[in-house]
Amino acid sequence: MKRILASVTDGKGFDIGLVLLPLAFLFIMSGLPLVYNVVMSFQEVDMFSLGSFVRPFVGFKNYVDLFSQPETRPILLNTALFVSSSIAGQFLIGFGLALFFWMNFPGASWLRGLFLVSWVMPGLVVGAIWNWILSGDFGVLNFLLRETGVIEGNIFWRSDPNYSLWAVIIANIWLGTSFNMILLSVGLSGIPKDLYEAAELDGANALQRFFTITLPMMRSTIGAIIALGLIFTLQQFDLFAGITSGGPNNSSNVTQYWAWDLSFRQYDFAKGATISVIMIVFVMLASVVYVRSTRHEVRG
Amino acid sequence: MTLQIELNGVNKYYGAFHALKDINLAIEKGTFVALVGPSGCGKSTLLRSLAGLEKISTGEMKIAGQLMNNVPPRKRDVAMVFQSYALYPHMTVEENLTYSLRIRGVKKAEARKAAEEVAATTGLSHLMKRYPRELSGGQRQRVAMSRAIIRHPKAFLFDEPLSNLDAALRVHMRKEIRALHDRLHATSVYVTHDQIEAMTMADHVVVMRDGVIEQQGRPLDLYDRPANRFVAGFIGSPAMNFIPAVVGEDGTHVLLNLGTTQARLALADPLAPGRAVTAGIRPEHIRIVAAGQGAFDVPVGVVESTGSATYITSATQPELTVVETGRGDVRGGDIIGLSIDTMQLHLFDAETGKRLEAERARGDAGAPRHLHLAQAVR
Numbered sequence: 280m281k282r283i284l285a286s287v288t289d290g291k292g293f294d295i296g297l298v299l300l301p302l303a304f305l306f307i308m309s310g311l312p313l314v315y316n317v318v319m320s321f322q323e324v325d326m327f328s329l330g331s332f333v334r335p336f337v338g339f340k341n342y343v344d345l346f347s348q349p350e351t352r353p354i355l356l357n358t359a360l361f362v363s364s365s366i367a368g369q370f371l372i373g374f375g376l377a378l379f380f381w382m383n384f385p386g387a388s389w390l391r392g393l394f395l396v397s398w399v400m401p402g403l404v405v406g407a408i409w410n411w412i413l414s415g416d417f418g419v420l421n422f423l424l425r426e427t428g429v430i431e432g433n434i435f436w437r438s439d440p441n442y443s444l445w446a447v448i449i450a451n452i453w454l455g456t457s458f459n460m461i462l463l464s465v466g467l468s469g470i471p472k473d474l475y476e477a478a479e480l481d482g483a484n485a486l487q488r489f490f491t492i493t494l495p496m497m498r499s500t501i502g503a504i505i506a507l508g509l510i511f512t513l514q515q516f517d518l519f520a521g522i523t524s525g526g527p528n529n530s531s532n533v534t535q536y537w538a539w540d541l542s543f544r545q546y547d548f549a550k551g552a553t554i555s556v557i558m559i560v561f562v563m564l565a566s567v568v569y570v571r572s573t574r575h576e577v578r579g
Numbered sequence: 580m581t582l583q584i585e586l587n588g589v590n591k592y593y594g595a596f597h598a599l600k601d602i603n604l605a606i607e608k609g610t611f612v613a614l615v616g617p618s619g620c621g622k623s624t625l626l627r628s629l630a631g632l633e634k635i636s637t638g639e640m641k642i643a644g645q646l647m648n649n650v651p652p653r654k655r656d657v658a659m660v661f662q663s664y665a666l667y668p669h670m671t672v673e674e675n676l677t678y679s680l681r682i683r684g685v686k687k688a689e690a691r692k693a694a695e696e697v698a699a700t701t702g703l704s705h706l707m708k709r710y711p712r713e714l715s716g717g718q719r720q721r722v723a724m725s726r727a728i729i730r731h732p733k734a735f736l737f738d739e740p741l742s743n744l745d746a747a748l749r750v751h752m753r754k755e756i757r758a759l760h761d762r763l764h765a766t767s768v769y770v771t772h773d774q775i776e777a778m779t780m781a782d783h784v785v786v787m788r789d790g791v792i793e794q795q796g797r798p799l800d801l802y803d804r805p806a807n808r809f810v811a812g813f814i815g816s817p818a819m820n821f822i823p824a825v826v827g828e829d830g831t832h833v834l835l836n837l838g839t840t841q842a843r844l845a846l847a848d849p850l851a852p853g854r855a856v857t858a859g860i861r862p863e864h865i866r867i868v869a870a871g872q873g874a875f876d877v878p879v880g881v882v883e884s885t886g887s888a889t890y891i892t893s894a895t896q897p898e899l900t901v902v903e904t905g906r907g908d909v910r911g912g913d914i915i916g917l918s919i920d921t922m923q924l925h926l927f928d929a930e931t932g933k934r935l936e937a938e939r940a941r942g943d944a945g946a947p948r949h950l951h952l953a954q955a956v957r
């Protein structure tokens with residue numbers, strides 16, 4: 280007993296304790312619900328069996344049912360479009376801004392900090408703001424597009440099935456760009472200045488320096504940010520709740536919103552869990568990419 | 580000889596800070612020039628201006644006869660070896676070497692051949708596939724130099740390239756860089772804060788302080804006839820002794836003031852009587868004799884021996900350092916006599932620090948042999 284106590288106060292026991300504590304926390308708060316979710320996707324769940332863990336096992340029936348539903352395919356495609364467009368928009372604009380502020384003109388860091396405002400705002404607030412901007416009859420976006428001659432008639436962004444998903448994508452790009460910019464700025468400032476001087480003396484012009492020095496040196500940062508982008512956009516729920524609620528007629532519905540809708544509005548918990556499991560697979564893949572790219576940093 | 584680098588009245592300001600003050604410099608093709616001075620003296624700024632990484636404020640700068648003031652670095656055709664080496668970490672040694680060629684659109688096979696040729700001369704052939712992080716400091720240094728050599732530039736610029744190496748490797752690379760220069764006959768400008776590097780490697784040494792060229796010339800000329808007190812104290816190791824002194828009443832001798840001790844030395848050429856001067860004498864030009872036999876006697880403070888030489892510091896104000904080859908039998912607390920060769924005495928104006936050229940016939944038989952020994956052991 281004494282030896283165990285001594286080991287806890289100043290030995291291996293202390294180290295193990297330090298590891299066990301967060302592990303236990305992680306397991307209880309994240310691990311168990313995850314397992315519960317996976318188990319639920321293989322069970323028949325209804326309102327009455329919700330309270331018990333022991334429920335009839337149905338194998339892959341929930342998965343088969345899910346994929347036989349007519350809305351599954353469009354929603355999966357919507358999700359793919361939402362994720363890829365959001366990441367592309369956030370990354371490209373974020374990288375552009377990061378490069379812009381990297382030039383370090385007077386007030387650059389101050390202005391860059393201001394950009395973070397969009398990131399610290401709650402998704403529902405952002406959704407409300409974009410509701411006004413995107414509004415069909417009196418929205419600012421329509422006004423601008425109309426006055427510049429891009430469009431002739433008003434676009435009803437949120438209620439037109441052709442545009443509803445893009446309404447959320449635009450808001451999401453606005454929301455996530457500054458986060459991309461900050462991470463990319465950090466990556467840029469980590470590139471030693473003398474590399475650019477050496478490349479300049481070696482005869483490289485600005486474009487060549489960007490492609491031969493900046494991009495390769497940013498590889499790990501870019502990998503990390505795209506993986507994080509995938510994770511964050513798959514988590515994006517507030518904007519859908521705030522702007523389109525997945526409608527009209529599922530035209531802007533995505534898996535993460537659909538899972539919630541199935542579980543908590545249609546009380547089909549098994550299908551909700553099934554969709555979540557499919558999403559877990561994608562998020563896990565993204566996490567692997569993220570961990571790998573942060574580990575393989577190329578630095579002097 | 581043709582001039583490869585010309586600077587006429589070059590000034591550089593950073594806002595209100597005057598970094599380079601009216602720099603005039605003419606470097607002949609094929610010479611090895613060292614810019615030396617304490618940190619913040621402007622030597623790196625001058626080098627970076629040559630590279631085009633800093634823009635000069637006024638004056639004109641020519642490389643190979645062409646005005647370079649507004650030419651961007653990539654069009655100047657100069658190569659630079661950075662203190663940090665600045666190797667491209669995401670490229671192998673071979674890719675690092677061929678970078679400049681690939682940028683210029685040289686064919687891949689041709690670039691590889693050029694890289695192999697250079698690598699063979701710098702001993703990198705077996706490391707071509709390695710990344711910089713897998714190399715030792717000395718190997719990285721070689722890659723940095725090879726990257727410059729492969730371009731056959733109009734001038735090589737070195738920015739303290741040896742300061743990240745350990746002492747033994749530094750001495751070795753010093754010789755290697757000089758040998759390389761002799762082989763390529765390239766014009767080189769070498770920035771260092773280490774006067775020994777400047778003295779041993781360069782054909783022409785430029786001593787700078789506070790943005791001003793204090794003196795330039797051949798290394799031993801600077802050593803034998805420093806233009807002012809700063810250069811005198813900067814060049815040579817251990818540093819020259821400086822003693823406050825006054826010219827005697829008849830102007831033919833000088834009185835050295837060592838606190839409790841006074842010494843009287845004859846002047847080869849007369850100076851204005853009563854003039855306040857600073858006398859400078861190199862440690863290797865003072866001989867230790869028995870007490871009462873020399874110009875004056877001093878008590879011994881500290882004795883340090885490196886085995887090949889002995890450094891004796893006197894317990895006077897100011898301290899005097901004497902270097903003796905071999906191992907003396909002097910101990911701390913002894914009273915010794917010092918004999919000074921008046922031909923080797925340097926006199927500087929006490930206020931301006933300028934060298935007083937009492938035009939006497941200096942028997943410059945060169946510095947004694949043991950000087951080199953003293954430098955080598957440092």
